Amino acid sequence: MQTARFNDMISCGCWIKVILDTNPYLRKVYIIGAKEESINAIPSQYRNRVKFYNETELFQEDRRNQFILENTDHPLYISIDKDILNATSAITNWDQGSLSLENLEKLLILILTKTRVIGVDVCGEYSEPANVFSAKRASFINSNTNKRLLTLVLSLKNMIHI
Template identity: 30%
Template sequence: MEKERESGILLMNLSGAYEEQDFWREERSTWVRLEDLSGTNCYCDEPAIRAIREKIGEFTLSGIHFIDSGNYHYMTRIWMDKAKNPFSLLVFDNHTDMQPPAFGGLLSCGGWIADALESVELLDHVFLVGPDQSAFHQVQQVYKERVTFFSREDLQAARQTNSSSGVAASFLEMLSEYEKKTGKFSPVYLSVDKDVLNEQEVKTTWSQGDMSLTELKSCLEELQSFLKARKLPLQAADVCGEWEPENGGAGSPAGHDHANHELLEVLKGFDYEE
C-alpha cells in the first residue's frame, strides 16, 4: 500500500461553490473532484461512500478540508474513518446533526454525528456549539450522555457579560470544565458549519444561528491556545456551509469567500497531528 500524502488544504468540490471564490487561490491547495458523483445530496448512499473513500484514500486525515455546502456535512463522518488515535469532536453548527435516519440507515447531513457516536470507536466525546436548547431536548438520551452542549441560549447569555470576549471566554470555560470533570482531554477533530453564523455574515442553505464571524474566530483562537498549552494537536479541521450556485444570488460568494479566508487564516495556526 502506498504511503498517504499530507492533506494540506483540500477543496471537496460537489456544487461548484469554490470555483466562484478566491480564498484558496494563493494557497497550496488540492481539489477533490466529486461534482459528477450521484447519490450525495443531503443523503449519501453506499456506492457514493465507497467512491468518496477511494477519492480521499491517498490523503492523511491531518489537514484542513473545505467540504462544500451543509448538504455534505456527513463528509466529516467519512473522514473520521481515517483516525488512528482517540479524539474528541468539536462541532460549530446551528443543528444537532443527531437525527435518526429517515431512509434505511443512509448516512445524512442531519444524522452524521449520531452515526459517529454509534460506530466510531476512537471517538471519545462530542462538543456541540450553536443549536438552540429545544433542538437538544429532541436528541435521544443515549447520545446526550456523550455530548457537551453549548446552546444558542448559552451564547446569548455569554454576550450579556461585560467582557467583549464573553462568548469566547464561556466557550473556553466549557472545555476547561470538561477537562476538570473527566481528568483528560483528547486531540480534537474540528468541524465548522457556517450556518452557525448570522445571516448578516453569510447566507447558507439551512436555517442559521446568530454567532458573528468575530465570535467564531475568537472561539477558535481560544481552542488553539487551549490545545497548545496541553501539547495536544488538532487531528483535522473542516468547514462547510457554502451557498450553492444553483440556488441563485441570495448567498453572496463574496461573503463566503471572506468568511472562508478568515477561518482559513485561523486554522493554519493550529498544530496538526502528524
C-alpha cells in the same frame, strides 16, 4: 443526530449520530449553538456523550475554562457548520445562527491554542439554487468566510497542540 433518511447515506443531519454509533474512539461531542428544541430531541442514550453550549456560553470565562479543562486529555476534531453564523458572516438556506465571524475566530484561537486539535473542517454551504443573484451573493460571502477560517487555522498551525 437524526436517522439517515436514505438507507445508509450520511448527511449533515445524521453524521454525528453515525459517528457516535460507529466510532469507539469518540469520547464526546460538543455542540455549540444548537437550538433548544434540537437539544431536547436528543435520544437519551446519547446524552452522556453529547454536551451543548449556547452561542455565548464559551465567551464566559468560567464556561470557557471548564471547556478547556474538559478537553486536555483527548484530542479534538473541530467541525464548523456555518449555520451557526449570522447572515453577515455566512448565508445558509436553513437555520441561521447569530454568532459573528469575529467571535467564532476568537473562540477558534482559544480552542486551537489551548487544546490538542487533530483536524478542522468547515461545512454549511448554500445548497439550494434559489435565484442566480441569491446564490452568487451567498457564494461570495461564504467563500470569504471559508478563506478567513482557513487563514486563521493555518496561521496558528505552529501554536496548535497536536
